[in-house]
Amino acid sequence: MLKPVRIALDAMGGDVGPQAIIPGAAHALQRLRDVEFLFFGDRAQIEPLMRDYPALAAVSSLHHTDVTVRMDDRPSQALRSGRKVSSMWQAIETVKRGEADVALSAGNTGALMAMAKVCLRMLPGIDRPAIAGIWPTLRGRSIVLDIGATIGADANHLVDLAIMGAAMAHIVLKIDQPTVGLLNVGVEEIKGLEDVKSASRLLRQLMLPSLTYHGFVEGDDIGRGTVDVVVTEGFTGNIALKTAEGTAKQVGQYIREEMRRSLLTRIGYLFARHAFDALKQKLDPRRVNGGVFLGLDGIVIKSHGSSDAIGTANAIEMGYAMARHALLNTIRESLELSQGARAAVAASQETADMETVPTKATGT
Structure with missing residues (x-):
C-alpha cells in the first residue's frame, strides 16, 4: 500500500481563505484517496467549515496560528512579522521537516516565495527559483516558466529552467520527452538577446535525453501549443501571463455583450451555453490553477488568490502528482546529468579556442 501524500495548506491565504481552501481539499479528496491534509490557520474559522466535511476531517490535522x-x-x-508564526510559514516548514510532501497557499505570492527560499533553500546547482504555470493551448496544455519569480536570466539559468520545466511536463502532463522552446522575438537564430541565443546554442550542444529542444518560439506559439514547455525569464513571462489573462477577460466581456444585444442572440446563447461554459472553464485562471515554485528543495504550490473550491482542488491534485511521482528526484537527476554535459561542452569549446589561437612565427 502506498504511503499517503501529505499536503500542508495555508488555510488563511487568498481572497476568501478557508471558504475556498476547505471545500477545495474536500473536493480533491473525492479523487485522491491516498492523501492526508495539514491545515494551518485560525481554528475558529476552520473548525466550523470542517464539520461539513467529515471525510476530510478524518484524514486531516488542524494547527492553529494567530498570524496571517x-x-x-x-x-x-x-518575513519579519510572519516567520515561524504565520500559517504560511508553518505550512512551508512542515515540508522542510519532512512532515508534509507539499505546501500550498493562495496567499501573497512575493511573501510565499521569500519564505520558501529562506525556509527550504535552493536545490544544488540552482541559484534562483522560477514559477511555472499550466497554460491552456489549442493542443491541450503546456508549461510556461518563469512567470514572475526572477527578473532577467543568463544562458545557464535559461537552461536550468528548460530542465526543470521538462521534468514538470514529464510528471504533470505525462510526456516522456517534452519539447522545449525558448521564447524570443522571432524564430530566426540571429534574433534576440545574446543570453537567449547563447542558451539556444547550449541546449542544442547538450542534447539532453530528458527533453527535445525545438528552438525559438514566439508569443503566439504559446497559445498554439507549439511546444510542451515555453522558457523565458520572469519579467517577460509575467507580462505574457497577465496579457493572456486580460485578453481572456476581454473576449469574455465581448461575448457577454453580444449575447445580450438582441432577443435572437439570447436565444442563440441558450443553444450554445454549454460550449461557452466549456470555453470559460478552459480560460479561467482560477480553474487552470497552480503556479509551481521550481528550484526549491521542496514542493511549493501557489494557488490563484481568487480560486474557488474547484481551482483549489486542481492545485492540490497537481501537488499530489508531483509528490507521488518524485518531481524533485527527477529534477536532481536531470540537473546532475546536465552538469556533466555542460562541463564536456565547455572543455570542447576551450580546446577549440586554443587551437584557433595564432602562434608567433620564429626566425632563424
Missing part, C-alpha cells in the same frame, strides 16, 4: 500574511504585505515585512 496579508495580501498587501511586502515580502520583507511578511
Whole structure:
C-alpha cells in the first residue's frame, strides 16, 4: 500500500481563505484517496467549515496560528512579522521537516516565495527559483516558466529552467520527452538577446535525453501549443501571463455583450451555453490553477488568490502528482546529468579556442 501524500495548506491565504481552501481539499479528496491534509490557520474559522466535511476531517490535522500574511504585505515585512508564526510559514516548514510532501497557499505570492527560499533553500546547482504555470493551448496544455519569480536570466539559468520545466511536463502532463522552446522575438537564430541565443546554442550542444529542444518560439506559439514547455525569464513571462489573462477577460466581456444585444442572440446563447461554459472553464485562471515554485528543495504550490473550491482542488491534485511521482528526484537527476554535459561542452569549446589561437612565427 502506498504511503499517503501529505499536503500542508495555508488555510488563511487568498481572497476568501478557508471558504475556498476547505471545500477545495474536500473536493480533491473525492479523487485522491491516498492523501492526508495539514491545515494551518485560525481554528475558529476552520473548525466550523470542517464539520461539513467529515471525510476530510478524518484524514486531516488542524494547527492553529494567530498570524496571517496579508495580501498587501511586502515580502520583507511578511518575513519579519510572519516567520515561524504565520500559517504560511508553518505550512512551508512542515515540508522542510519532512512532515508534509507539499505546501500550498493562495496567499501573497512575493511573501510565499521569500519564505520558501529562506525556509527550504535552493536545490544544488540552482541559484534562483522560477514559477511555472499550466497554460491552456489549442493542443491541450503546456508549461510556461518563469512567470514572475526572477527578473532577467543568463544562458545557464535559461537552461536550468528548460530542465526543470521538462521534468514538470514529464510528471504533470505525462510526456516522456517534452519539447522545449525558448521564447524570443522571432524564430530566426540571429534574433534576440545574446543570453537567449547563447542558451539556444547550449541546449542544442547538450542534447539532453530528458527533453527535445525545438528552438525559438514566439508569443503566439504559446497559445498554439507549439511546444510542451515555453522558457523565458520572469519579467517577460509575467507580462505574457497577465496579457493572456486580460485578453481572456476581454473576449469574455465581448461575448457577454453580444449575447445580450438582441432577443435572437439570447436565444442563440441558450443553444450554445454549454460550449461557452466549456470555453470559460478552459480560460479561467482560477480553474487552470497552480503556479509551481521550481528550484526549491521542496514542493511549493501557489494557488490563484481568487480560486474557488474547484481551482483549489486542481492545485492540490497537481501537488499530489508531483509528490507521488518524485518531481524533485527527477529534477536532481536531470540537473546532475546536465552538469556533466555542460562541463564536456565547455572543455570542447576551450580546446577549440586554443587551437584557433595564432602562434608567433620564429626566425632563424
